[in-house]
Amino acid sequence: MTMSGRVLHAQLHLLDRQLIDQADGRLLGKVDDVELDLDRDPPVVSALFSGRERIPAEQIAEIDTAVKIVYQGLDLEHHDDWTERNIIDKIPGAGDATE
Amino acid sequence: MKKLLAVTLGILTAIGGFVDIGDLVTNALVGARFGMRMAWVVVVGVIGICLYAEMSGRVVALSGRPVFDLIRERLGRRTGLVTLVASFLVTLLTLIAEIGGVALAFELASGVNYLLWMPLVALAVWLVIWRVKFSRLEQMFGLLGLLLIVFAVALFKLGPDWGQLVHQVTNPHPVGPESWATYAYYAIALFGAAMTPYEVFFFSSGGVEEKWSRRDLVTARTNVFVGFPLGGLLSLAIAGCAAVLFLPAGIQVGTLGQVTLPVAVAFGKIGLAIVLIGVFAATFGAALETVLSCGYTIAQYRGWQWGKFVRPREASRFHVIMIVCLAIAVLTLLTAVDPVKVTEYSVVFAAMALPLTYLPILIVANDPDYVGRHTNGRVLNFFGLIYLGLLVVASVAAIPLMIVTRAGQ
Numbered sequence: 227m228t229m230s231g232r233v234l235h236a237q238l239h240l241l242d243r244q245l246i247d248q249a250d251g252r253l254l255g256k257v258d259d260v261e262l263d264l265d266r267d268p269p270v271v272s273a274l275f276s277g278r279e280r281i282p283a284e285q286i287a288e289i290d291t292a293v294k295i296v297y298q299g300l301d302l303e304h305h306d307d308w309t310e311r312n313i314i315d316k317i318p319g320a321g322d323a324t325e
Numbered sequence: 326m327k328k329l330l331a332v333t334l335g336i337l338t339a340i341g342g343f344v345d346i347g348d349l350v351t352n353a354l355v356g357a358r359f360g361m362r363m364a365w366v367v368v369v370g371v372i373g374i375c376l377y378a379e380m381s382g383r384v385v386a387l388s389g390r391p392v393f394d395l396i397r398e399r400l401g402r403r404t405g406l407v408t409l410v411a412s413f414l415v416t417l418l419t420l421i422a423e424i425g426g427v428a429l430a431f432e433l434a435s436g437v438n439y440l441l442w443m444p445l446v447a448l449a450v451w452l453v454i455w456r457v458k459f460s461r462l463e464q465m466f467g468l469l470g471l472l473l474i475v476f477a478v479a480l481f482k483l484g485p486d487w488g489q490l491v492h493q494v495t496n497p498h499p500v501g502p503e504s505w506a507t508y509a510y511y512a513i514a515l516f517g518a519a520m521t522p523y524e525v526f527f528f529s530s531g532g533v534e535e536k537w538s539r540r541d542l543v544t545a546r547t548n549v550f551v552g553f554p555l556g557g558l559l560s561l562a563i564a565g566c567a568a569v570l571f572l573p574a575g576i577q578v579g580t581l582g583q584v585t586l587p588v589a590v591a592f593g594k595i596g597l598a599i600v601l602i603g604v605f606a607a608t609f610g611a612a613l614e615t616v617l618s619c620g621y622t623i624a625q626y627r628g629w630q631w632g633k634f635v636r637p638r639e640a641s642r643f644h645v646i647m648i649v650c651l652a653i654a655v656l657t658l659l660t661a662v663d664p665v666k667v668t669e670y671s672v673v674f675a676a677m678a679l680p681l682t683y684l685p686i687l688i689v690a691n692d693p694d695y696v697g698r699h700t701n702g703r704v705l706n707f708f709g710l711i712y713l714g715l716l717v718v719a720s721v722a723a724i725p726l727m728i729v730t731r732a733g734q
Contacts, residue, residue, distance in 0.1 A: 239694075242397045242398045242405070243398060244394055244628050245628060252630055252639075253629060253630040253631065254628065291388040291389065291390050291695055292389075306630065306640075306641050309641040309642050309645055310638050313641065313645055314637055314638050314644055315641075317637075319456060319637070320637045320641075321637075324457055324458040324459070324633055325461075
């Protein structure tokens with residue numbers, strides 16, 4: 227398996243890794259599954275899955291101890307946004323930095 | 326000066342994490358029943374936590390990945406989930422014990438029943454988590470917790486027969502009515518109290534909160550090698566005080582009041598005031614660390630945004646976990662369960678969860694992908710493996726010993 231020529235071990239280097247927004251370092255979930263394009267030889271990674279969300283390989287920016295992605299056209303923070311709207315934002319000070 | 330402040334992270338983790346309600350109660354209890362015959366367990370525990378905290382500090386400084394991130398990465402989703410459930414429940418149990426401990430300290434100071442204090446304590450813990458900056462809370466409770474040194478001073482003031490104490494240290498076996506089974510049971514409890522899993526969760530996540538990088542490697546190591554041995558010395562002083570005051574009289578320790586009594590005997594009311602502030606700081610600090618660790622473990626396993634370095638609304642699930650945990654703690658304590666008993670059980674259950682927590686740290690500290698050329702040397706791996714063996718033995722023996730000794734009776 228290659229990514230810009232790099233050979234990776236899918237289970238060791240991709241599965242269960244932290245997903246990070248390349249732009250601002252936000253934590254976006256874990257890599258739950260990997261989609262392979264088996265028509266190519268050797269097979270290449272065509273997408274990552276986090277929950278039900280499919281992250282196309284083109285949006286992978288960097289694979290290190292975490293996987294940095296370009297966070298566009300994806301909704302990985304659905305549950306966090308729901309919790310924010312319905313619970314956390316109702317408590318005073320939710321948007322303030324700590325002192 | 327900046328370096329000096331950074332070391333307070335280590336001191337807080339040592340006082341609030343090494344000396345928390347678990348160590349206060351277990352050391353006093355063991356001191357009253359076995360004297361200093363279990364001092365070696367504290368030494369073994371301190372070396373163990375130093376070894377593994379250094380590894381997790383190094384991994385976090387070089388890769389930015391805290392411990393629970395690695396647990397799922399290395400153990401996979403299923404085994405990772407088992408580890409999550411075990412260590413989360415142990416940490417929650419510890420949180421319950423710490424909140425009870427803070428409330429008991431207030432009861433001792435005011436005479437008002439701890440059940441009335443307890444909801445206020447939980448609310449105060451939440452407010453601090455919600456509003457106060459990470460670095461500030463760690464400095465505040467770290468420095469205040471240092472008052473527990475009064476146990477060491479009290480030991481000298483009580484004027485013990487030092488020869489007798491040394492004799493106990495060098496004769497590590499049960500005497501009188503105690504059996505080998507109760508001796509082993511309390512050795513495991515003491516070991517579990519020293520190596521409680523939440524210490525590495527908090528320590529490594531704290532490294533991320535403090536934005537450690539390669540340059541902070543020295544800070545991370547100083548924190549470990551200054552902080553934890555200091556905590557170990559305090560533990561020994563607490564056990565020593567109980568050994569001097571309670572062992573000859575054949576009195577067993579079962580309340581927080583008894584834990585602090587030696588200081589009151591040595592220094593009167595002022596001593597009692599100092600030790601109660603120290604106990605408050607250590608248990609309140611540990612309550613903060615355990616509730617944060619409850620949030621850290623779940624959020625890091627799932628990959629959710631966590632941490633106090635972002636505003637609460639940006640890590641909303643992380644904050645909800647902590648609120649729910651505090652609510653569970655309050656409801657549990659409202660059943661009037663004895664917080665001291667909860668503490669005794671929490672350290673034994675901690676011992677059971679240890680191997681799964683520490684194995685991934687040992688693996689990753691050997692992985693150049695994470696730590697570059699700073700992988701473990703042979704000596705470090707040798708001791709790391711020996712401790713892993715010890716952790717497995719303690720973990721396997723905990724439940725049978727609990728049954729055989731009827732929880733140490």
